[in-house]
Amino acid sequence: MAKGEGKDLTTGSPFRLIFGFAVPMLLGYLFQQFYNMVDTIIVGQCLGVTALAAVGSTGSINFMINGFCIGVCSGFAIPVAQKFGAGDEKGLRRFVANAGWLSLIFSIIMTTVIGLLCMDILRWMDTPEDIIQGAYDYIFVIFLGIPVTYLYNLLAGIIRSLGDSRTPVYFLLLSSALNVVLDFYSILGLGMGVEGPALATVFSQGVSAVLCLIYMMKRYPILRMSPEERRPDGNLMKILCGMGIPMGLQYSITAIGSVVLQTAVNSLGSMAVAAVSTGSKVSQFFCCPFDALGGTMATWAGQNVGAKKLDRVKKGTWTACLLGFAYSLLAFVILLFGGKYIALLFLDPEETEIIGRVSQFLIGNSMFYIPLTLVNVLRFSIQGMGFSGFAILAGVCEMVARAFVGFVLVPSFGFLPACFASPLAWICADLFLIPAFFHCLKKLRILFGEA
Numbered sequence: 001m002a003k004g005e006g007k008d009l010t011t012g013s014p015f016r017l018i019f020g021f022a023v024p025m026l027l028g029y030l031f032q033q034f035y036n037m038v039d040t041i042i043v044g045q046c047l048g049v050t051a052l053a054a055v056g057s058t059g060s061i062n063f064m065i066n067g068f069c070i071g072v073c074s075g076f077a078i079p080v081a082q083k084f085g086a087g088d089e090k091g092l093r094r095f096v097a098n099a100g101w102l103s104l105i106f107s108i109i110m111t112t113v114i115g116l117l118c119m120d121i122l123r124w125m126d127t128p129e130d131i132i133q134g135a136y137d138y139i140f141v142i143f144l145g146i147p148v149t150y151l152y153n154l155l156a157g158i159i160r161s162l163g164d165s166r167t168p169v170y171f172l173l174l175s176s177a178l179n180v181v182l183d184f185y186s187i188l189g190l191g192m193g194v195e196g197p198a199l200a201t202v203f204s205q206g207v208s209a210v211l212c213l214i215y216m217m218k219r220y221p222i223l224r225m226s227p228e229e230r231r232p233d234g235n236l237m238k239i240l241c242g243m244g245i246p247m248g249l250q251y252s253i254t255a256i257g258s259v260v261l262q263t264a265v266n267s268l269g270s271m272a273v274a275a276v277s278t279g280s281k282v283s284q285f286f287c288c289p290f291d292a293l294g295g296t297m298a299t300w301a302g303q304n305v306g307a308k309k310l311d312r313v314k315k316g317t318w319t320a321c322l323l324g325f326a327y328s329l330l331a332f333v334i335l336l337f338g339g340k341y342i343a344l345l346f347l348d349p350e351e352t353e354i355i356g357r358v359s360q361f362l363i364g365n366s367m368f369y370i371p372l373t374l375v376n377v378l379r380f381s382i383q384g385m386g387f388s389g390f391a392i393l394a395g396v397c398e399m400v401a402r403a404f405v406g407f408v409l410v411p412s413f414g415f416l417p418a419c420f421a422s423p424l425a426w427i428c429a430d431l432f433l434i435p436a437f438f439h440c441l442k443k444l445r446i447l448f449g450e451a
Contacts, residue, residue: 055276
């Protein structure tokens with residue numbers, strides 16, 4: 001493979017390739033979380049607990065909407081990875097072009113509809129009155145950035161499909177530094193409220209998206225398209241939607257359970273909201289390695305299925321699981337003994353009750369990081385193999401579990417069940433994903449004439 005044409009994952013040591021691919025992706029996820037984490041830290045320290053609760057109360061709806069965008073873009077990248085693995089450069093370019101057209105259409109529709117319904121959504125979630133305006137000011141700006149979310153995640157997904165997991169990270173390094181500067185400037189310099197960090201986040205991600213676009217145009221000759229290859233193609237769009245929409249819905253369906261849970265937590269008051277939102281931010285940061293392994297396996301499975309190397313798909317999946325299990329134990333030890341100290345990044349030391357609840361939340365989640373490893377590795381491997389529909393069913397399992405905690409356990413027992421909502425969701429998803437993975441392998445073996 002010539003320089004600038006991508007990296008082939010269909011030959012070589014699975015451990016070396018997966019680890020080498022996942023580490024840059026991990027840095028990318030860490031910097032994405034860094035965006036959100038810096039917003040929360042600065043808001044909590046500079047604007048107070050009420051503003052912190054306002055921003056935190058939008059976490060689940062933010063995940064539901066932007067998660068759909070991210071999932072769709074991840075799905076769009078799978079046919080690109082498969083065509084790359086199969087050596088079909090023309091087909092690869094046509095999929096890239098049609099993914100761009102679809103992303104443009106989706107972003108326009110979603111930005112318009114969700115922007116109009118933003119306040120209604122917050123009221124449906126029973127957001128406390130003392131924080132609802134702050135929540136709206138923050139999340140409305142974030143939702144205006146939906147086109148930016150599509151642009152960055154589509155371009156980063158395409159670059160990763162070509163075997164390059166490092167380049168998007170370099171641009172996020174630059175934009176994350178810009179995000180920090182703009183956060184402080186918007187609050188301390190311009191005297192803005194929670195909308196300031198939201199604007200900083202959108203603008204910074206836009207910078208990274210533009211840099212990805214410029215890099216792709218200059219670096220990858222394989223992506224230089226003829227006018228015919230740029231034209232919209234209904235059949236290719238249908239294939240892309242068949243991959244992308246199920247993955248987007250998986251995120252959104254999973255998030256519906258989170259919205260139900262968030263609504264239940266909202267009913268416990270702004271102090272509980274602040275504790276859960278702070279704990280969630282820290283947990284998301286510690287979960288970045290699982291996200292990186294998942295993203296790696298989508299590309300790994302996509303390229304190797306394209307090359308018809310199913311044994312490498314299976315071996316790579318097991319390798320990724322072992323990496324995730326080792327990290328799970330390390331993360332649990334860190335959060336068990338250090339969770340309350342990490343909470344001090346967000347909260348004043350005098351907020352002892354909230355800090356205690358944050359520590360409780362983190363311990364409850366980290367105890368079950370091994371099931372989370374399986375969720376990410378198996379789900380994304382299945383998606384990379386071309387069975388995106390299974391993602392929806394896994395998402396339904398998670399949604400039901402979180403909704404049960406939100407509807408039944410939190411109203412009856414208070415804050416403690418909220419600490420174990422995600423672990424229950426991960427276990428329920430694994431009960432589906434483990435047999436589903438082997439079922440998908442069997443179907444592909446039959447399709448490729450190996451059975």
